[in-house]
Amino acid sequence: MDRLLVLCRHGQSEWNKLNLFTGWKDPDLTDKGVAEAQAAGRRLKALGLGFDKAYTSALTRAQHTLKLILGELGQSDLETVKDQALNERDYGDLAGLNKDDARAKWGDEQVKIWRRSYDIPPPGGESLKDTAQRVLPYFDTHIMPDVMAGKRIIVAAHGNSLRALIMKLEGLTGEQIIARELATGVPIVYRFDETGAIVERTDLAA
Numbered sequence: 172m173d174r175l176l177v178l179c180r181h182g183q184s185e186w187n188k189l190n191l192f193t194g195w196k197d198p199d200l201t202d203k204g205v206a207e208a209q210a211a212g213r214r215l216k217a218l219g220l221g222f223d224k225a226y227t228s229a230l231t232r233a234q235h236t237l238k239l240i241l242g243e244l245g246q247s248d249l250e251t252v253k254d255q256a257l258n259e260r261d262y263g264d265l266a267g268l269n270k271d272d273a274r275a276k277w278g279d280e281q282v283k284i285w286r287r288s289y290d291i292p293p294p295g296g297e298s299l300k301d302t303a304q305r306v307l308p309y310f311d312t313h314i315m316p317d318v319m320a321g322k323r324i325i326v327a328a329h330g331n332s333l334r335a336l337i338m339k340l341e342g343l344t345g346e347q348i349i350a351r352e353l354a355t356g357v358p359i360v361y362r363f364d365e366t367g368a369i370v371e372r373t374d375l376a377a
């Protein structure tokens with residue numbers, strides 16, 4: 172039985188390109204982001220991978236990425252579940268602000284704390300810990316049971332919602348996961364044994 176889980180951060184978004192805090196705001200992919208998603212699909216196809224079900228967030232950039240990947244795989248009709256539990260971390264009052272402008276206003280250290288501390292939320296937003304507290308129950312009750320039942324699953328989501336998943340899957344601490352940067356449009360392939368232990372992890376960087 173193949174217990175396959177592929178995680179993929181969306182391709183570059185319009186707001187990634189503009190260097191804006193995004194969170195739950197809903198920009199689409201840039202042309203580069205489209206190309207990254209298509210390349211991700213081609214890499215998966217070259218490995219002979221296909222899926223039985225897909226999960227994505229309620230945000231356009233992740234849904235569009237998934238659609239492009241599935242298009243490359245010839246699986247455009249795949250059963251897909253969209254849920255805001257998989258959304259990016261809510262950036263609160265920072266959403267829409269330029270990251271360099273924020274550093275000029277509040278200082279490098281404060282902005283780094285908001286972006287990369289585990290449990291300190293940005294004003295009005297979610298910390299990574301808060302994000303994990305909504306992502307992980309969804310993962311445990313929806314996604315992992317599918318994987319363990321032998322369904323081959325792909326999840327297209329976001330830098331911080333995927334960090335929360337990776338932290339749990341790989342047994343990392345808060346300190347360890349905040350140091351992990353996820354590239355846009357790079358699938359991470361996991362396989363599990365019958366106990367749910369990881370037997371393979373491969374990053375499909377271009």
Ligand SMILES: O=C(O)[C@H](O)COP(=O)(O)O
Pocket residue numbers: 191192193194259262286329330331
């Ligand atoms: O929401 C955002 O702005 C990005 O997708 C992730 O931001 P980060 O690199 O600050 O975690």
